[in-house]
Amino acid sequence: MNKVTRIEGRAVPVEGNDIDTDRIIPARYLKEITFTNMGKYPFYDERFDAEGKPKGHPFDLPPYQGASILFVNQNFGCGSSREHAPQSLLRWGIRAIIGESFAEIFAGNCTMLGIPTATVGQAEMQRLQGLAKENPGTPFVVDLEKKALLSGGKEHLKFEIHESKRNALVNGTWDSTGLLLANAGKTAEVARKLPYVNGFQPQG
Amino acid sequence: MAKGTLYNKVWDAHVVDQLPTGQTQLFIGLHLIHEVTSPQAFDMVAEKGLKVAYPNRTFATVDHIVPTKSQARPFQDHEAEQMMGAIEKNVKKFGIPFFDFKSGNQGIVHIIGPEMGLTQPGMTIACGDSHTSTHGAFGTLAFGIGTTQVRDVLATQCLGLDALKVRRVNVNGKLKPGVTAKDVTLTIIQKLGVKGGIGYAYEYGGSVFDAMTMEERMTVCNMAIEGGARAGYVNPDQTTFDYLKGRKYAPTADKWDKAVAYWKSVASDKDAVYDDVVDFNGGDIEPVVTWGITPDQSVGVNDRLPEIGRFPADEVKTVELAYRHMDLKPGAPIKGTPIDVAFIGSCTNGRLSDLREAAKVARGRKVAKTVRAFVVPGSQQVKAAAEKEGLDRIFTEAGFEWRAAGCSMCLAMNPDKLSGREISASSSNRNFIGRQGSKDGRTMLMSPAMVAAAAIEGKVADVRELMK
Numbered sequence: 001m002n003k004v005t006r007i008e009g010r011a012v013p014v015e016g017n018d019i020d021t022d023r024i025i026p027a028r029y030l031k032e033i034t035f036t037n038m039g040k041y042p043f044y045d046e047r048f049d050a051e052g053k054p055k056g057h058p059f060d061l062p063p064y065q066g067a068s069i070l071f072v073n074q075n076f077g078c079g080s081s082r083e084h085a086p087q088s089l090l091r092w093g094i095r096a097i098i099g100e101s102f103a104e105i106f107a108g109n110c111t112m113l114g115i116p117t118a119t120v121g122q123a124e125m126q127r128l129q130g131l132a133k134e135n136p137g138t139p140f141v142v143d144l145e146k147k148a149l150l151s152g153g154k155e156h157l158k159f160e161i162h163e164s165k166r167n168a169l170v171n172g173t174w175d176s177t178g179l180l181l182a183n184a185g186k187t188a189e190v191a192r193k194l195p196y197v198n199g200f201q202p203q204g
Numbered sequence: 205m206a207k208g209t210l211y212n213k214v215w216d217a218h219v220v221d222q223l224p225t226g227q228t229q230l231f232i233g234l235h236l237i238h239e240v241t242s243p244q245a246f247d248m249v250a251e252k253g254l255k256v257a258y259p260n261r262t263f264a265t266v267d268h269i270v271p272t273k274s275q276a277r278p279f280q281d282h283e284a285e286q287m288m289g290a291i292e293k294n295v296k297k298f299g300i301p302f303f304d305f306k307s308g309n310q311g312i313v314h315i316i317g318p319e320m321g322l323t324q325p326g327m328t329i330a331c332g333d334s335h336t337s338t339h340g341a342f343g344t345l346a347f348g349i350g351t352t353q354v355r356d357v358l359a360t361q362c363l364g365l366d367a368l369k370v371r372r373v374n375v376n377g378k379l380k381p382g383v384t385a386k387d388v389t390l391t392i393i394q395k396l397g398v399k400g401g402i403g404y405a406y407e408y409g410g411s412v413f414d415a416m417t418m419e420e421r422m423t424v425c426n427m428a429i430e431g432g433a434r435a436g437y438v439n440p441d442q443t444t445f446d447y448l449k450g451r452k453y454a455p456t457a458d459k460w461d462k463a464v465a466y467w468k469s470v471a472s473d474k475d476a477v478y479d480d481v482v483d484f485n486g487g488d489i490e491p492v493v494t495w496g497i498t499p500d501q502s503v504g505v506n507d508r509l510p511e512i513g514r515f516p517a518d519e520v521k522t523v524e525l526a527y528r529h530m531d532l533k534p535g536a537p538i539k540g541t542p543i544d545v546a547f548i549g550s551c552t553n554g555r556l557s558d559l560r561e562a563a564k565v566a567r568g569r570k571v572a573k574t575v576r577a578f579v580v581p582g583s584q585q586v587k588a589a590a591e592k593e594g595l596d597r598i599f600t601e602a603g604f605e606w607r608a609a610g611c612s613m614c615l616a617m618n619p620d621k622l623s624g625r626e627i628s629a630s631s632s633n634r635n636f637i638g639r640q641g642s643k644d645g646r647t648m649l650m651s652p653a654m655v656a657a658a659a660i661e662g663k664v665a666d667v668r669e670l671m672k
């Protein structure tokens with residue numbers, strides 16, 4: 001599987017704490033039984049008015065078209081476990097998210113899709129969002145090996161990323177089915193020992 | 205590092221292996237699935253040429269998209285019908301038990317698990333829905349997961365997970381009359397914040413929890429996720445065992461004693477060590493109403509809305525957005541805020557005891573003319589039991605609509621929606637912008653009895669004044 005070690009590109013800032021997954025993707029788009037169209041919907045209700053005209057959300061501004069890194073604030077992705085949220089960001093073009101903090105289910109879902117969720121301090125995020133607003137053309141590199149965000153070729157800023165998530169991404173094991181399946185024998189063994197799986201029978 | 209807690213014991217008993225990523229591979233004892241987050245997962249399993257590893261540990265129902273007025277097939281909503289068709293096809297193909305309309309056991313996934321006795325102490329549970337934390341009320345470790353993880357559980361009955369810290373949340377003392385489990389959970393979230401639980405499992409305990417029924421414990425654990433905690437639980441005790449006895453999937457009489465012995469063994473030790481402990485006094489808790497767009501933006505029903513200056517600088521933007529969206533003013537009382545819609549239901553408060561509490565308030569009264577009010581039982585079983593007691597008539601005579609079981613206006617994936625700027629009093633769990641189906645719609649969360657009071661008065665009211 002693909003190793004995710006470096007993501008290069010421009011960054012799009014989406015400001016605000018506690019941006020929940022209902023805001024990232026409204027529930028009505030969860031009725032589709034595939035993820036195929038999800039790229040059309042991220043932040044839909046914040047981007048378009050009742051007539052479907054863009055309201056000037058960063059995802060619609062010309063300088064951010066083609067951006068691959070998302071800058072966010074605290075507790076991004078809180079709320080529902082819907083994977084449609086990271087799917088919609090991924091399919092729009094986001095390959096890495098840097099924020100002040102993330103809701104855990106959301107961050108876990110991102111990892112499963114190969115999207116790193118890295119954290120920096122509040123002051124640093126303000127600076128980064130400011131930079132992306134003033135100079136939307138700034139190229140960034142998210143370097144998961146160095147745990148650093150580079151801009152203009154030089155090291156810019158160290159970030160934190162959960163070690164198990166980083167390992168899964170850089171080693172290309174983020175699509176975990178294979179790893180889990182390799183332990184099918186051990187899984188059966190654990191199941192056999194669990195009293196409730198065993199029908200509360202004495203164990204042999 | 206926590207030691208000797210239920211979390212530690214249940215986790216350790218389910219460890220399959222340490223993964224090279226540093227995560228732990230955990231066996232999942234019970235996998236619950238529903239129509240919205242499973243179709244893509246089944247497709248991924250099929251694409252990889254895999255099977256469902258433990259179909260007998262997997263159970264399915266439909267809840268999110270089901271209409272609550274007419275459930276005649278095909279559904280009028282073409283997409284909902286397609287989704288229904290997908291789960292019907294998948295459970296058949298993979299041999300998974302399915303609680304559909306015909307079964308009499310259909311309902312919100314977190315309501316039917318406990319109701320059928322599937323949810324038992326000491327289990328690990330996963331479901332593609334964040335409110336899976338509900339099942340923690342039975343002393344389980346229950347995780348909400350995304351669709352790709354649903355695929356993993358289907359294919360391997362396992363999840364790769366990072367270890368959590370454990371915070372003991374004590375609520376001691378005694379609740380005042382008219383104060384409910386919903387007020388307890390909203391108060392905990394208000395004090396610890398929506399991000400307070402990140403990295404933690406919450407162990408709820410203390411005399412208030414000891415005295416709670418299972419349904420009340422479920423209401424609290426349900427909203428652990430709204431406080432940012434990945435899981436929440438209450439240690440199993442006699443109340444838990446009494447609830448389970450005789451339920452369809454509960455251990456039968458010949459195995460009962462062994463089961464209870466196991467269940468007792470997983471409870472936290474008296475000298476268990478926690479990563480953090482917080483204490484609440486149950487007697488201080490008031491009926492709570494949310495005024496904002498996150499579940500921690502709440503006040504006691506007789507309080508005034510907080511001034512913006514009271515919030516830390518990094519919260520101000522969210523608070524300003526909340527006031528703008530809700531069209532409420534700092535310093536104003538929350539009591540008396542007019543409502544347009546009253547919704548009683550959801551996995552937080554759609555159980556029989558919730559409907560009873562609301563019916564007590566509704567009995568012999570009338571819903572205000574300006575309010576559209578409805579009650580959506582959490583499951584077919586809840587609905588049948590409520591009708592047997594005549595709760596449906598109490599509600600309909602008061603002017604509430606009485607509906608069929610489902611998630612309904614908790615997330616509005618069915619025809620039950622707010623329209624435009626409507627503002628609702630809701631017994632559900634999320635007041636996020638757009639949550640109830642209109643992007644401009646507004647939600648105030650409160651207990652089911654408080655929703656009933658608001659429906660009658662046409663505005664936010666203190667339910668205790670109607671109980672006099």
Ligand code: SF4
Pocket residue numbers: 267268312313314333335550551552610611614615632633
């Ligand atoms: S009732 Fe609401 S929160 Fe609960 S499962 Fe349904 S949609 Fe989710």
